[in-house]
Amino acid sequence: MLKKVETSPLLSVRNLRIEFPTRRGTLVAVDDISFDIAPGEILGVVGESGAGKSLTGAAIIGLLEPPGRIAQGEITLEGQRIDNLPYEEIRRIRGRRIGAIFQDPLTSLNPLYSVSRQLVETIQTHLPLNDKEARARALELLDEVGIPGAGERIDHYPHQFSGGMRQRVVIALALCAEPRLIIADEPTTALDVSIQAQIITLLKRLCHDHGTAVMLVTHDMGVIAEAADRVAVMYSGRIAEIGPVQEVVRAAKHPYTHGLMGSIPHIGHHVDQLTQIEGSMPRLQEIPPGCPFNPRCEEATDRCRVERPNLQSVNATEVACHLFDKAGA
Amino acid sequence: MVDRQGSTVHDLSLKDKFVDLILRARDSDIWYSFTRSPTTMIAALVTAIIMLSALFAPWVAPHNPFDLATIDLMDASMPPAWMAEGDSRFLLGTDDQGRGILSTIIFGARISLGVGLASVVFALILGVGLGLLSGYVGGTTDAVIMRIADIQLSFPAILLALLVDGVARGLLPRDTHDELAIYVLVFSIGISGWVQYARTVRGSTLVEKNKEYVQAARVIGRPAVLIMLRHVLPNVMGPVLVIATIHLALAIITEATLSFLGVGVSPTEPSLGTLINVGQDYLFSGEWWITVFPGAVLAILVLAVNLLGDWLRDALNPRLR
Amino acid sequence: MNNGTNTEAPLLSVDGLVRYFDVSAPLLNRLIERLDRSFVKAVDGISFDIGRGETFSLVGESGCGKSTVARLIVGLYQPTAGSIEYEGVEIGPRSAAADRKRMQPHMQMIFQDPYASLNPRWRVVDIIAEPIRVRRLLSNKHEILARVGELLSQVGLSPADGERYPHEFSGGQRQRISIARALAGEPEFLVCDEPTSALDVSVQAQILNLMKELQDRLGLTYLFISHDLAVVYHVSTKVGVMYLGRLVEWAETQTLFENPRHPYTRMLLDAIPDLEMSGRQRIPVAGEVPSPINPPSGCAFHPRCPHAEDRCRAEAPLAQNYDGVYVACHGVAEGRIT
Known part of the structure; x- marks a missing residue:
């Protein structure tokens, strides 16, 4: 499972900072985070609600809702900077090179169009195929995501599918244009446990x-x-x-991860x-100065209350905690 | 009362509650959106000026147009003060009986606003009550109330008001009718407005009813009436306030229309509508000020109230924020 | 916590509980379009006992009827059929109103959504005091305030929090307020409908710990509704697994998790993500929960069951007792599934 990455990263996020200007001051939702995703790798991003994990995903695909904005940092995909692109260009990248899967499959599908139409349209937006080829491709995809009787169901409308089946359709839609990267935001949260396992297994197999x-x-x-190769734990x-x-x-090294x-x-x-x-x-x-976890941390020292810890290597992982300062030195 | 954490729950005194309310209001999003909208602030100012001068009419108005002792026929039909034949005592001129137009407008606005507010309150209480009942109880009660609402909606408001007025005139002796005219007017305008409140409240009640805090109150054992009043009602009042504001503008217009048509308040106590009606007879004889000024005040008042209503709707609707 | 070996009469006893919801089209449409009435069989014949001091959990996927059972017991819904006895007194549909009224205050409920379960326009002190005022447990204003302060500290909040409004609290704190409100009525029996599923894991741990602590301290009995098997394993003494309105298996927690018998229970357990990362290869079970309007014939699980035979398709299995483990499965009864 331990893939050592020799190639350059597929996606690279450097010093990303996302702010929300409000009338009571600017809120920093994502504060100076950096990470890479290697080709073919599954990076899990975990954290409590409000930790900024979904915003990071949204920023990468250019779907940050105003007034939220990228205040600082760079996002590069295959060496190309994508965080400062005009809307039209990021829209073209979205779907073609980065696919997206969201929590609620209903919001990702247009209820007025049949599944075949949505798939064919998406395929033709990104790939030079005629109607017949695109339909064949759509059928192939539905088969691949495990929709039984894809041939008959392809012309059904989203509401005719159950929750799990809809999420499969969304995955097919995300895979349409053979993107290099998929942002999956809570893809299984709305599903029952038994379905959750099916979807995770599917996602893992397809990406492989x-x-x-x-x-x-x-x-x-x-x-x-269950699914990830590497994991980033986010807090505040x-x-x-x-x-x-x-x-x-x-x-787990960080006291927060440990407690979690x-x-x-x-x-x-x-x-x-x-x-x-x-x-x-x-x-x-109300994020405190220093390490944001310090008020809840049993091992916090005075230093944690003033100085913000940076990520440092400890064995194979990187940890942002002053406890490991000596170990790293 | 002191427990292990050293502090206590104490009940707030009335003064604390008031201070608390002010502080929360100042911090609220509504106040913020108010201070960010100059149009709304102007509209609020205009509404406040008209309302306050109407409320304190006997002190604000330069003359009392109903006090026969102060009226002099010699002052009749004077143009506004800035015109050649104007008199500085009568800023907006006088009518054919020598009453100052400004004063009649201030007293007229009093009647117009009074009738408008009263009919809004009447419609609001009736509509909110029926809507709450309809939404919370459901079943046959709901079906009956909503069918009545549907039937009523197929009559235009003015027609309904005329109908009520006609019936009242037919049933009551003439003297009594004049005495009660204002109440008949309030009733007829109010009765045509309740449906909107009822429908809105019914819709929000259906949503609130299924929220867990209402279920929690049921598990606790609160009687249904108290759940409706204490739990559901405060949570469905937001949209009601918006409707009430916009309805106020509508009610003022309806009152003016009815008075203009001569079925409103008695001419001895004229409202803005009556003033316009009376004044239009003089329009062609050149005494335009008798009808134009009350008309302008009516238009400004309705516009200001409507603007306030629009702002309130936007401010209370989180989806538009 | 006792291990359920008590022989005394159960605190709550549910027998043959049924609740159908009418989802028929309006009368006019039915007459014109010649449609039949249709019902959702949300709860379709459920029986179980809960002993004093126990935590009985109902688990299952969405739509299996577990929340409906919770609401039937506290009286938010009226059962279509069956009986509910609390301390031996019938409080179900055939009960005398006086009995219901007498027994109802012994039960309180904690809800799933911490944002919807508190009236946003009320101060916390009024929210918590509501059961005290309704039941007239205390009448003096100062006593009520003191009691609210005590309840707030009991759930780990400060009495000063009473003056604030719900929106000023985080999800976990709101759930604490909900618990304080439930406790204010001095209940013996708490029905908890997914009390932690809207919370983050670290907060979930706080709430679960608090609930356990309160149970030990106040001798409470819980009916715990959840879809999360790990949480259920952690909190319960007994577990019932529901599928499409029926209990398919119920037993002591340890027994059920160590030796699941019903194929559905096994499937559920198998579907839990593996935090141990033992590299265990899971075989995800195909298929999804069918619609409760038109449930499959016979055993409702047969379309997804690897062991289904003709009998399963034709005849609904009844629960049988295997040394304290109740299983409703023909395969288990016939010895085909061991």
Whole structure:
């Protein structure tokens, strides 16, 4: 599972900062984060609601909702800078080179058009195929995402599909133009557990077969453990820890990740009380100086309250925590 | 009362509550959007000026047009003060009986606004009550109330008001009718407006009814009437305020229309509509000010109230924000 | 927590509980288009007992009827058929109004959505005081305020928070307020409908810990509704698995998780993402939950079941007791599934 990446990264995010100007001051939702995604790699991005994980995904595909804006940083896809492109160009990249899968499959599909029409249209937008070829391609895709009887169902409308089947259609739609990268924002959250497993397995297999990289945004550590190669743990708009998924799940270094892992109930080990991180993630307007986790951290020192820790390598992972300063030196 | 964390829950005194309310209002999005919209601020100012002068008419108006002792026929039909034959005592001129137009407008606005507000309140109470009942109880009650609303909507408001007025005139002796004219007017304008409140409130009630806080109150064992009044009602009032503001403008216009048609308030206590009606007879004899000024005030008042309503609708609708 | 070995009478006993929802087209359309009435069989014959001090969990996928069961028990819905007994007193559809009224206050409910379950226009102190005022547990204003302060500290908030409004709190804090409100009525039995599924995991842990602590301290009995098997494993003493309005298997928690019998239970357990990363190869079960308006004949699970036979397609299995494990499956009864 440990793929060592020798090639240059497919996607590279450098010092990304996303701000929301409001009348009570500017809120920093994503604060100076950097990461890479290698070709064919699945990067999990995990965090609590409001940690900035979905915004990061939205910024990459240029779907940041105003008044949110990229205040600083660079996003490069295959060496091309994409964060400052005009709308028309980012729109062309979206779908062709970056696909997107969202939480609610209903919002990604147009209820007025049949599935075949939406697929064919998307295919023809990005690939030079005639109607017949595009339809054949659409059929092939539906077959590939595991829709039984694709031949009959291709002309159905979205509401005629169940939740799980719709998400499969959305995945087919995202794969249409053979993108190099897919941003999947909570793709399984709205689904039942049994369906969730089907979708994760499918996503993993397809990306492997097509060599597509995925940025998998979710709050569910289980999904990450199941699907991702590497994981970035976000807290208050910053990356607390990033590294190979086994390393992070089995031997979390950052106190936040550590607490997070302990707070997940496990089938099989009965504990009377779950590990508990006191308090809650600060609101955007109340992020403390220094390490944003310091008020909830049992090991916080004075330094954590003033100086912001930067990511540093510890074994195979990178951790933003002052506890590891000596270890890194 | 002190517990282990050392602080207590205390009940706020009335003064604290008031201060709290002011502070929350100042911090609210509504106030913010108000200060960001000059049009709205002007509209609010105009509305406030007209409303306050109407409220304090006996002190604000230069003359009391209903006090026969102060009226002098010698002052009749004077043009506004800035014209050649004008008199500085009568800024907007006088009518054929020597009453100052400005004063009659101020007193007329009093009647217009009074009738308008009263009929809005009447329609609001009736509509909100029926809508709440309809949405919360559902079933046959809902079906009956909503069918009545449907039937009523097929009559134009003016027609309904004329109908009510006609019936009242037929039933009541003439003296009594003149005395009660204003109440009949309030009733007839109000009754034609409740449907909109009822429909809106019914819709929001259907949404609120299924929210978990209402279910929680049911599990706690609150009687349905109290759940409706204490839980649902405060949460469905937002859109009602918007409708009420816009309805106020409409009610003022309707009152003016009815008075203009001569079925409104008695001519001895003229509203803006009556003034326009009376004045139009003089339009062709050159005494344009008798009808133009009340008309302008009516138009400005309705426009200002409408602008306020539009702003309120936008400010309260989070989707447009 | 006891291990369910108590022989005393159950606190709550549900027998043959049924609830159908009428989803027929309006009368006029039915007459003109010659449609039949149609019903959603949300709960279709469910029986279980909950002993005092236990936590009984109902798990299942969306649409299996678990939330409907919760609402039937607290009286938000009226059952179509069946009986609900609380402390041996019938409070179901055939109960005397006085009995219902007498027993109802012993139960309270905690809801899923912390944003919708508190009236946004009320101050927290009024929200929590509502059950006290409705039940007239205290009448003196100062006593009520003091009690609210006590409740707030009990759920880990500060009494000073009482003066604030719900929107000033985070999801986890709101859920604490919900719990405080439920406790204000001094219940013995709490129905918790997915109380943590809208919360982040770290906050979920806080709430689950708090609920456990309160159970130990106040001797509460819980009916816990959830779709998350790991959470259910953590909190419950007994678990019932629901599928399309029926209980397919129920047993002591350890037994059910160590030795699931019903094919559906096995499928659910298999579908949980593997945090251990043991490299276990999962076989995701095909298919999705069918519509409860037109459930499959026989055993509702047969279209997705790898062990289905003709009998499963024709005849609905009844639950049978296998040493305290109740399973409704022909395969298990016939010894085909072990």
